[in-house]
Amino acid sequence: MGRIRRCKKGIQEETVFVRLVDGRYPWEGKVEVFKDGSWGTVCDNNWDMDDANVVCRSLGLGEAVEVSTFKDCCFQDYQDVDEGLNDIFLDEVECLGNESILLDCPHSGFGVYNCNHTQDATVKCETGIRLVGGSNNLEGRVEVFYDGSWGTVCSHHFDIIDAHVVCKSLGHTFALSASSYADFGQGKGDIVLDGLHCTGGESNIYECESDDTNFFKCFHQMDAGVTCSPEDYAVFLVNGSTYLEGRVTVAYQGYLGTVCDTSWDLKNANVICKSLGFGHAVSINDFGPGIGDIILDDIHCVGNESSIFNCSHGGLGVHNCNHSQDAGVTCFGEDVCITGLCETNIFPKGKMRN
Missing domain, CATH: 3.10.250.10 (SRCR-like domain)
Structure with missing residues (x-):
């Protein structure tokens, strides 16, 4: 059933009349x-x-x-x-x-x-993962099925990559945000998982590594939540010191990864900055290696494209590089909520693993 270690905390209140046993996953x-x-x-x-x-x-x-x-x-x-x-x-x-x-x-x-x-x-x-307490089916408190009942996920180390795996397992393309401290209300019953460390390529969070070292510190006030996107693709800046800069990270059709800097120039960077609602690109920079897939390489933008995916490139997932060549940009503008990113904070600073 995967490499994850499951911890249970709480009292199961419901009487169970049927169960599933000996499967790879609890569902x-x-x-x-x-x-x-x-x-x-x-x-x-x-x-x-x-x-x-x-x-x-x-x-x-x-x-x-x-x-x-x-x-x-x-x-x-x-x-x-x-x-x-x-x-x-x-x-x-x-x-x-x-x-x-x-x-x-x-x-x-x-x-x-x-x-x-x-x-x-x-x-x-269908699945052993659900979202509860949100205003629609794209958001909510993350609950997982284990040992015949539903439980919550502790938000220790819970970040956007873990949220991405949750959203992907539910049929959505990627996650917009990972939330902590019961933003979608506190769950009941067991706290099932803690210390998730997904890489982004897993099909569900039961395939992710976990660390339950701090499980004794988990309470329902720390229940994790996610907001998933209805869109097929998105671009984010990660690991910068402000919202205007960072390593370019893209999500496309359920895959999350980086962009190689082969042929990377200001025209490409301008498309990134404009698609995020910022001004033009000031510079292209190195913000460290990312993780996950390398989605795009050999990008050649004219500069007026609405998305980096509309630019010429070598093909989705086709590349000849490694994460030491991940592209980054710095955009022009004030560090304010130009597009609401400071509020919704698609990849909150401090929430994304390098």
């Missing part, structure tokens, strides 16, 4: 149901998307995206699939799709089955 796995104080599996006879949807919706995980059998899927393998496993509780499940929990669906009878654990039903749900 997929073998289906187990709870009854009379114990857990048992579900046989895959007649198992279909209607049944899987009831499971996913009852967990708050949206719609099901895939159903399969134990033997056909990617979950944990056993030399003897019947040894040490839970009982089989349900078989011949035939949900209509509108039931609230799986136990409400028609089935052959509790504990009545004609199968073995090689036929355990599995499901993959």
Whole structure:
């Protein structure tokens, strides 16, 4: 399930009647149901998307995206699939799709089955990450699904790169901001993750490294939040001493990275500055190496383009350089909120890792 170490803090209040186990991520796995104080599996006879949807919706995980059998899927393998496993509780499940929990669906009878654990039903749900408390679906407190319930993310070291991975996993292109201190309200229940350190290339935050050293200092007052962008691309200045300068960082179709300084000149820099709402470029500078992908190289702007992506370049992701050649610019203007960046602060100073 990735390299992340998960920490739990708080009291789980809800009774869980279904869970997913042995998956790579908490929103997929073998289906187990709870009854009379114990857990048992579900046989895959007649198992279909209607049944899987009831499971996913009852967990708050949206719609099901895939159903399969134990033997056909990617979950944990056993030399003897019947040894040490839970009982089989349900078989011949035939949900209509509108039931609230799986136990409400028609089935052959509790504990009545004609199968073995090689036929355990599995499901993959939409996602185990959601945004809560925002004014729309592009923003909110980050909540993650773990061990049958939803929990929050502590904002220790939570920055724009971590936020970018959150937004990308939800189908958005990139993050506009990473927020701390429960800007979208305090969550309830467990605090699940702390000390995230994503590189930007992960498909979800369960693939990111984490450090739970300071987990004991986490409280819901520090719940992390994000604001995602509806746009396909954006340009940011990172690691400068003011909002008018920095290393050029671009987001495009879910990828976050830098621009190589091969053929980099003031015409290119002017396009960057104007697209951000600043004046012309004063100089091209080195603001240190970035991380992530190198998105653009061999850029040749005329100077009147509205975006750096409209300039001639070698192709998205095509480059012959490394991060020691990341391009930077200094724009002309006052260090004020010319375009509102000081307020929304797409890449807040002190929030972006070099």
